[in-house]
Amino acid sequence: xxxxxxxxxxxxxxxxxxxxxxxxxxxxxxxxxxxxxxxxxxxxxxxxxxxxxxxxxxxxxxxxxxxxxxxxxxxxxxxxxxxxxxxxxxxxxxxxxxxxxxxxxxxxxxxxxxxxxxxxxxxxxxxxxxxxxxxxxxxxxxxxxxxxxxxxxxxxxxxxxxxxxxxxxxxxxxxxxxxxxxxxxxxxxxxxxxxxxxxxxxxxxxxxxxxxxxxxxxxxxxxxxxxxxxxxxxxxxxxxxxxxxxxxxxxxxxxxxxxxxxxxxxxxxxxxxxxxxxxxxxxxxxxxxxxxxxxxxxxxxxxxxxxxxxxxxxxxxxxxxxxxxxxxxxxxxxxxxxxxxxxxxxxxxxxxxxxxxxxxxxxxxxxxxxxxxxxxxxxxxxxxxxxxxxxxxxxxxxxxxxxxxxxxxxxxxxxxxxxxxxxxxxxxxxxxxxxxxxxxxxxxxxxxxxxxxxxxxxxxxxxxxxxxxxxxxxxxxxxxxxxxxxxxxxxxxxxxxxxxxxxxxxxxxxxxxxxxxxxxxxxxxxxxxxxxxxxxxxxxxxxxxxxxxxxxxxxxxxxxxxxxxxxxxxxxxxxxxxxxxxxxxxxxxxxxxxxxxxxxxxxxxxxxxxxxxxxxxxxxxxxxxxxxxxxxxxxxxxxxxxxxxxx
Numbered sequence: 001x002x003x004x005x006x007x008x009x010x011x012x013x014x015x016x017x018x019x020x021x022x023x024x025x026x027x028x029x030x031x032x033x034x035x036x037x038x039x040x041x042x043x044x045x046x047x048x049x050x051x052x053x054x055x056x057x058x059x060x061x062x063x064x065x066x067x068x069x070x071x072x073x074x075x076x077x078x079x080x081x082x083x084x085x086x087x088x089x090x091x092x093x094x095x096x097x098x099x100x101x102x103x104x105x106x107x108x109x110x111x112x113x114x115x116x117x118x119x120x121x122x123x124x125x126x127x128x129x130x131x132x133x134x135x136x137x138x139x140x141x142x143x144x145x146x147x148x149x150x151x152x153x154x155x156x157x158x159x160x161x162x163x164x165x166x167x168x169x170x171x172x173x174x175x176x177x178x179x180x181x182x183x184x185x186x187x188x189x190x191x192x193x194x195x196x197x198x199x200x201x202x203x204x205x206x207x208x209x210x211x212x213x214x215x216x217x218x219x220x221x222x223x224x225x226x227x228x229x230x231x232x233x234x235x236x237x238x239x240x241x242x243x244x245x246x247x248x249x250x251x252x253x254x255x256x257x258x259x260x261x262x263x264x265x266x267x268x269x270x271x272x273x274x275x276x277x278x279x280x281x282x283x284x285x286x287x288x289x290x291x292x293x294x295x296x297x298x299x300x301x302x303x304x305x306x307x308x309x310x311x312x313x314x315x316x317x318x319x320x321x322x323x324x325x326x327x328x329x330x331x332x333x334x335x336x337x338x339x340x341x342x343x344x345x346x347x348x349x350x351x352x353x354x355x356x357x358x359x360x361x362x363x364x365x366x367x368x369x370x371x372x373x374x375x376x377x378x379x380x381x382x383x384x385x386x387x388x389x390x391x392x393x394x395x396x397x398x399x400x401x402x403x404x405x406x407x408x409x410x411x412x413x414x415x416x417x418x419x420x421x422x423x424x425x426x427x428x429x430x431x432x433x434x435x436x437x438x439x440x441x442x443x444x445x446x447x448x449x450x451x452x453x454x455x456x457x458x459x460x461x462x463x464x465x466x467x468x469x470x471x472x473x474x475x476x477x478x479x480x481x482x483x484x485x486x487x488x489x490x491x492x493x494x495x496x497x498x499x500x501x502x503x504x505x506x507x508x509x510x511x512x513x514x515x516x517x518x519x520x521x522x523x524x525x526x527x528x529x530x531x532x533x534x535x536x537x538x539x540x541x542x543x544x545x546x547x548x549x550x551x552x553x554x555x556x557x558x559x560x561x562x563x564x565x566x567x568x569x570x571x572x573x574x575x576x577x578x579x580x581x582x583x584x585x586x587x588x589x590x591x592x593x594x595x596x597x598x599x600x601x602x603x604x605x606x607x608x609x610x611x612x613x614x615x616x617x618x619x620x621x622x623x624x625x626x627x628x629x630x631x632x633x634x635x636x637x638x639x640x641x642x643x644x645x646x647x
Contacts, residue, residue, distance in 0.1 A: 039411050068194075101121060101124060149177065242268070306335070351365055453598075453600050457538060462515065465521060467603075545579070
């Protein structure tokens with residue numbers, strides 16, 4: 001029988017411990033007790049969330065540390081509160097999950113107009129200063145009731161939405177209440193951005209009233225962290241923004257800005273005519289062009305002028321009660337970053353073409369960050385200790401190097417608790433999405449294999465996740481929907497979060513109605529941001545290895561990593577991100593110990609030693625390679641699900 005350390009057991013709320021869950025909890029406890037960093041890989045179903053909370057809480061209580069639990073989605077944040085509630089059956093613990101000010105606000109002006117965190121903050125502060133926010137005013141006018149709520153919420157776990165509902169009933173501002181609560185509860189669950197974005201972090205730590213050195217940091221689903229860090233450091237400027245900046249300059253009679261934005265837009269449009277998708281741009285050449293052809297003698301000074309002009313316009317809008325967005329400010333901000341990163345080899349500068357949501361062709365300049373450690377290292381080197389975990393982190397040494405965790409970081413790959421008979425892992429030979437083999441006969445063959453998998457799975461839901469939207473569309477173009485008697489739900493490129501959630505909800509509703517097929521892409525919301533326990537998905541088909549298409553930014557990433565980690569550039573910058581996306585998609589049906597799932601990799605490359613070694617242990621240890629012939633998938637699925645042959 002697995003056994004937990006005594007202090008961990010005091011917080012663990014369940015009557016039994018899952019197989020290997022004790023190893024996970026003990027590893028975490030010993031690390032954080034000694035102020036160490038620890039990186040762990042553990043499969044879904046292991047019970048990582050409750051294990052890490054039970055291991056960290058006794059240490060945090062004894063040493064006066066604040067537990068900050070970071071994860072990518074609101075659902076994961078709320079899951080932390082659910083587990084804390086279970087712990088309250090044994091110990092007194094408190095916690096809150098947090099959503100941004102914009103998502104929590106009740107004020108109709110912010111609800112209607114604020115589209116980003118920064119403008120929300122500016123509008124909010126102005127409304128408060130003018131006494132024009134009734135929710136803030138009531139907070140100040142009813143201090144006793146406000147204090148009662150503060151005491152009530154800080155006594156046990158609450159989700160952000162629960163706090164919002166309480167405040168709505170009372171007429172109080174949820175954001176102001178949360179600002180006070182973060183410093184009083186044991187655990188705060190929130191987005192990566194609150195800790196890893198330097199600007200947001202400074203505000204958060206001020207409210208928390210603790211430095212990073214007094215934080216016990218938990219990073220969940222950490223395979224997302226490097227990309228999130230690169231997104232924080234990157235920036236872009238589109239033709240659309242330049243048009244809006246030009247219009248704004250005309251409205252406010254800044255003739256020099258009108259001329260400059262028009263010239264820069266024309267220059268980018270001219271460059272874009274020679275580009276198919278993306279090209280590298282010399283940062284110095286662009287600055288020199290601005291200096292000579294656009295007659296800007298001192299570009300740095302002019303970029304600062306754009307920034308200051310935008311601030312004047314924003315303050316003017318706020319005074320008039322209008323939405324305080326300035327596109328001129330945005331242009332100045334981007335060009336200053338372009339200039340600041342011109343000599344920095346950890347950034348690449350590109351011009352890319354893309355299709356807008358309305359179907360029009362457009363272009364943008366981009367400052368592309370290449371080094372996630374610039375964002376992650378300052379945090380990991382400053383916190384008291386940290387726990388970094390995911391189901392898809394191997395090789396752990398690579399993750400440690402990329403994020404610049406200390407060399408003394410403890411690592412552990414915890415075995416899967418799943419019974420081997422509950423998982424079927426297959427690789428199909430004879431099919432691939434490799435670029436040179438993307439022919440119509442190959443897509444026809446892939447569609448036939450997918451149809452075979454769908455027909456011979458139980459009468460429940462099936463997921464099909466392709467390497468890209470292009471591959472997904474080419475498979476659909478074969479007429480797959482016409483040969484399979486199941487309802488299809490298709491993830492669309494650019495689909496909003498709300499529409500995606502609705503799509504998944506509708507798909508799940510078919511689990512008890514004979515089943516449906518969800519088609520999406522590896523790395524998309526449907527293949528990473530959602531869980532499909534039980535019959536919500538019992539078979540998943542992973543179509544192709546989702547390698548990024550060769551491009552200047554991908555090549556720059558590989559070159560940069562090759563410089564930092566000689567001999568590992570392609571592995572760290574190209575192979576690992578793709579195989580992690582594939583592994584995340586493959587793990588969708590396996591969410592609890594009772595689940596049974598069939599995983600079918602439709603690309604022969606997954607059977608090679610090169611790709612196999614990057615798959616999670618629980619998948620690769622029983623991975624079976626099928627011959628290239630019809631019926632091979634059907635035979636395996638019928639045996640696994642104990643089905644009778646189709647007549």
